Amino acid sequence: MTIWHEMQDKGLILYGCVLQSGDVQASSFPPEAKKQLSVAKQALAYIFRSVEKSAKSHDEAHLEIGDCLFSGFQLDPNTLLIFLSEHDTNTLQIRQFIDQNKKRFLDV
Amino acid sequence: MKDYKILFTGSVCSGKTTAIRSVSDIETLDTDAQASDVTVRRKKNTTIVMDYGVLDLNAETRVHLYGTPGQERFRFMWDMLTSEFAHDAIGMVLLVDNTRKDPFRDIRFYAKAFGDYLRKRRLIIAVTHSDVESNPDYNRYLSELKDLGVMSTVMFVDARDPRAILGVIEELISAVERDIDWDQVRDRLLDTNGFSLDFYKPLYEETLLDAAMNKRGVLGAMHIGEGQDVLCSNIDDASIKSLLLNINRLTDAISEKASFLGAVNNVVIAGPKVDTLSVFNDQNQSLCLKSDKDISLPVLKQQAGDLLQWSIDNDYLA
Numbered sequence: 357m358t359i360w361h362e363m364q365d366k367g368l369i370l371y372g373c374v375l376q377s378g379d380v381q382a383s384s385f386p387p388e389a390k391k392q393l394s395v396a397k398q399a400l401a402y403i404f405r406s407v408e409k410s411a412k413s414h415d416e417a418h419l420e421i422g423d424c425l426f427s428g429f430q431l432d433p434n435t436l437l438i439f440l441s442e443h444d445t446n447t448l449q450i451r452q453f454i455d456q457n458k459k460r461f462l463d464v
Numbered sequence: 465m466k467d468y469k470i471l472f473t474g475s476v477c478s479g480k481t482t483a484i485r486s487v488s489d490i491e492t493l494d495t496d497a498q499a500s501d502v503t504v505r506r507k508k509n510t511t512i513v514m515d516y517g518v519l520d521l522n523a524e525t526r527v528h529l530y531g532t533p534g535q536e537r538f539r540f541m542w543d544m545l546t547s548e549f550a551h552d553a554i555g556m557v558l559l560v561d562n563t564r565k566d567p568f569r570d571i572r573f574y575a576k577a578f579g580d581y582l583r584k585r586r587l588i589i590a591v592t593h594s595d596v597e598s599n600p601d602y603n604r605y606l607s608e609l610k611d612l613g614v615m616s617t618v619m620f621v622d623a624r625d626p627r628a629i630l631g632v633i634e635e636l637i638s639a640v641e642r643d644i645d646w647d648q649v650r651d652r653l654l655d656t657n658g659f660s661l662d663f664y665k666p667l668y669e670e671t672l673l674d675a676a677m678n679k680r681g682v683l684g685a686m687h688i689g690e691g692q693d694v695l696c697s698n699i700d701d702a703s704i705k706s707l708l709l710n711i712n713r714l715t716d717a718i719s720e721k722a723s724f725l726g727a728v729n730n731v732v733i734a735g736p737k738v739d740t741l742s743v744f745n746d747q748n749q750s751l752c753l754k755s756d757k758d759i760s761l762p763v764l765k766q767q768a769g770d771l772l773q774w775s776i777d778n779d780y781l782a
Binding site for chain 2: 391392395399402403406407409410412413414415416417418419420421422423424443444447448
């Protein structure tokens with residue numbers, strides 16, 4: 357079972373993706389969700405760039421758009437996780453899952 | 465004895481407690497507590513469990529009146545009321561505060577939240593505070609409800625007036641009880657309960673920022689209007705202010721360029737050792753908050769949504 361399936365089974369996400377220096381390393385986003393992924397990548401990258409400029413150490417961002425929730429987690433300066441979830445998903449549980457599985461994400 | 469039940473629901477300050485109190489033949493059971501969140505903007509006390517009152521229509525017929533708490537964080541009480549106490553209610557009365565910035569958003573929200581419950585019973589939309597704000601008017605409600613696909617009777621009422629609330633009850637009960645002398649009940653209620661304007665005195669005295677700062681865990685707030693204008697702010701840290709303004713601009717850009725997704729409702733950025741920063745959008749305005757990292761996001765989101773419902777375009781709060 358992939359880490360994406362595991363998160364889906366727990367009801368945490370619909371799709372997920374790992375970005376390394378802005379490039380997709382692994383993704384469970386289907387082709388029909390390509391547009392959503394593109395919006396999430398650009399928006400979350402912009403947010404983390406802005407965070408970096410302000411010298412703050414926020415490493416987690418959530419955008420609620422319509423019924424979708426895009427979440428971004430900065431694992432390290434080059435690695436960004438992006439998820440698409442239902443808008444009422446418990447983001448704390450996503451955070452906990454990532455904290456417990458950080459190495460797995462970096463190895464994906 | 466025939467017993468009927470009616471469930472009253474609606475947003476904070478819509479008049480649920482007042483409505484039940486105005487027609488009850490018993491001392492109503494109020495479970496108020498001092499408001500510790502955004503509701504202080506409108507009143508000092510808020511219902512936290514439920515309201516309960518009883519109205520005798522005649523010697524053989526009685527109506528039990530249940531009121532839900534308005535705040536979504538007491539949702540467990542909504543479930544308890546709909547599945548236990550008022551599971552066999554004849555109908556539901558949704559009280560809608562006409563001074564809210566977008567009363568139809570409340571209707572959409574409650575119609576969805578009580579969707580299953582309403583499949584088997586009638587809904588009456590009772591619009592309150594129309595003496596303060598007359599728009600939207602009756603015709604607008606009918607038109608919007610048609611668009612929303614909500615089947616409901618709309619009545620404009622003063623929750624303090626027992627005659628008005630009795631009219632709502634009559635609308636629900638008269639279909640099944642034809643022998644009630646409604647005029648007699650009305651006269652009796654006026655004699656016993658009267659019509660006092662003192663039941664509810666709104667307190668429109670706090671600014672949006674003050675109300676935001678009264679929320680536990682909120683450390684700073686900024687209110688942004690149309691065109692990215694900062695209307696007011698008490699966030700002193702220039703880098704945080706700049707970050708929030710950047711994020712707010714981003715939400716506008718996304719809403720415009722990725723309109724297929726819908727509008728951006730909110731953006732929250734967090735971290736294990738830093739304050740949470742958030743931007744909540746509502747049509748042409750945004751509320752930015754700096755809050756303690758330990759405050760739960762669902763609570764923060766609901767509080768921000770409620771704050772925005774009573775802001776900017778609401779002249780009574782200016």
